[in-house]
Amino acid sequence: MIMMLGFDSHCHLHFHHFDDDLDTVVEDSGKAGISHILIPSIDVETAEKSADIAEQYGIYSAAAFHPEHLPEDSTGEEEWLSIKRVLLRPNTVAVGETGLDYHHGTFEPEKQIRWFKRHIELAESIGYPLIVHSRGAESEVLKYLPSSLSVPVILHCWGGDELLTDMALARDFYIGVNGPLTYKKNSRLRGLISRIPRDRLLTETDSPFLPPEPFRGRRNEPAFTRFITMKIRELWGGDASIENTSYILWENAMRAYRLHPENRRADIVYQYRDSLYVNLTSRCQNDCNFCIRRAEDGLNGYCLRHREDPSESLVLSTVEAFPIEDFSEIVFCGFGEPTLRSDLLMKSAGAAGARGVKTRLNTNGLCTSFLSNHQVVKLLHCFDSVSISLNASGAGEYNRICPSTVEDPWEHLMKFIKLVKTTGIRARVSVVKSSGVDIHRAAALAERLQMPLRIR
Ligand code: SF4
Known part of the structure; x- marks a missing residue:
């Protein structure tokens, strides 16, 4: 067994892809040195399931409406209350994933923006970190995130260019990278790594999607975080061991989710x-x-x-x-x-x-x-x-x-x-x-x- 600390900071274990072998998936992640996992959710049902899984396995979850899974009715008041109920559960430590998705465009921008703002306000009012999804809307999410926020912001699966990355970093946001970092054609994302301070970068798998090389075409899982860590180590010049690289990235996620002794959030x-x-x-x-x-x-x-x-x-x-x-x-x-x-x-x-x-x-x-x-x-x-x-x-x-x-x-x-x-x-x-x-x-x-x- 590899004894090290590692964090898959964004992994959708609530999806049906894991229903048959969740025990094995979690056990394998531990064997691969992934000591911590956070499961974001996309709606009420997945928020409840993520919280159940988090409590069962001693890992963490988050609750929110993904911009492609917003409530259908005009106010969504009942479902919003249900999200808040999940946020009261012990291992649910962040609001997420929320944000804007103009790539799929399931909902009109006005509705997405309204819900994004609502999540930002909620995270601030309860002191929980905020996990932000952006697809085709990177500059827009930066526009709607207030310039001074009292909670950590995690830009998951970040797709912004150099300028937007610098803007995000100037505001102390955390940046999550995943499987595409290992893809041959993705030199643009690899080029961003040198711009991101080592204490701002997070590893994530976004499982079951976006498996890293050499697992493309397969279901992704948290054990594969190791392959993203290995790529980051290489891009950092290979000066740190894989264990040290994983430890640095683990500490970053612990701080981002306010689980680290330095900034641990206690429940009010x-x-x-x-x-x-x-x-x-x-x-x-x-x-x-x-x-x-x-x-x-x-x-x-x-x-x-x-x-x-x-x-x-x-x-x-x-x-x-x-x-x-x-x-x-x-x-x-x-x-x-x-x-x-x-x-x-x-x-x-x-x-x-x-x-x-x-x-x-x-x-x-x-x-x-x-x-x-x-x-x-x-x-x-x-x-x-x-x-x-x-x-x-x-x-x-x-x-x-x-x-x-x-x-x-x-x-x-x-x-x-x-x-x-x-x-x-x-x-x-x-x-x-x-x-x-x-x-x-x-x-x-x-x-x-x-x-x-x-x-x-
Ligand atoms: S009075 Fe103070 S020390 Fe005693 S049980 Fe209560 S909290 Fe603890």
Whole structure:
């Protein structure tokens, strides 16, 4: 087996061509050194299938309408909501492929442009990378991509000339190349490679289409990425080994899709059962002995550890963009303590509440250490219910289970619970069995506090 890192950044494993031997195709790609694969989609059906495959094989997918597969009805509102639902799934990490196709021209340019703009706006509002298809429309896609975008843009199967390539690179876009790079007649594409900085180039197969030499005429598959990598290595002058070349290209794709530790995107929203969770921060005053953050960066396939707090505008636009009405409840509980961002917490809970969705706050109850009683009550009134981590049966046990940077955390917790009771908001307290808490004493305390107890 070849042990190396490689990325097929664009591979349509959702097509029927792979229905009979998908296990083998994915296994063969690993044997050929392709450790990562991203499956773009073209419509709702393929987006759902791509997400299923991505979750099954631990790879990645994207969701969008391809410009040749736009919704037929005038607004496409229902199908657009379905695309957004897929974008909430854990391994679906990009919006794509969208763009413009004037070569096939299945839909008139106005309709294509309208949908392209819609995808660009969505990618920006949720912070997902954008995969762009362009055929016979390379200058047009550059025209409609805003000059400053906050998300990476991947120009897949790029067919632009030198001038357009330079324009794309000046805007820091990533450029994906595939099988045609190896075709004898395609000296034009090979000529572009020297213009593209090594940290902007991506390998892709676009499987099952465009197989590289020597596989022309056959079904393409991610294992063949190696032949594109070999051609790039040759065009780079052969100074790097094939493993190093593959590693450089892998790192590029990891950055392009915001999977690289340097720019990893953490999920602001994630779904669990029939609730949607909002993850505002990875900061917390405590270091509880049972906290998942001690061992993991996420949960159920979602990456939840923010490298830094997401901006207020990104959180609000994310909550705004997704169909939160689908869920029985929106829970503000992430990989840290949400009340540390109390202003944003109130704004985002208020926005969810205004859409008629039930809201719940999960908190460690220590916010009285930095908010006045009045501020705490105001915050609580943004929620339909609150779940408070009691975690212990007394101060000594709390300090042992939940080492905290807050002075006298137990006193603050008790003060918070009293304030909650003054609001009449539905509330409960919880303890975690595996923490070593004295369950009987905690249950007796909860009874005295007149709070339902949840043992997790
Ligand atoms: S309060 Fe919650 S987020 Fe903070 S350390 Fe404890 S379990 Fe983790």
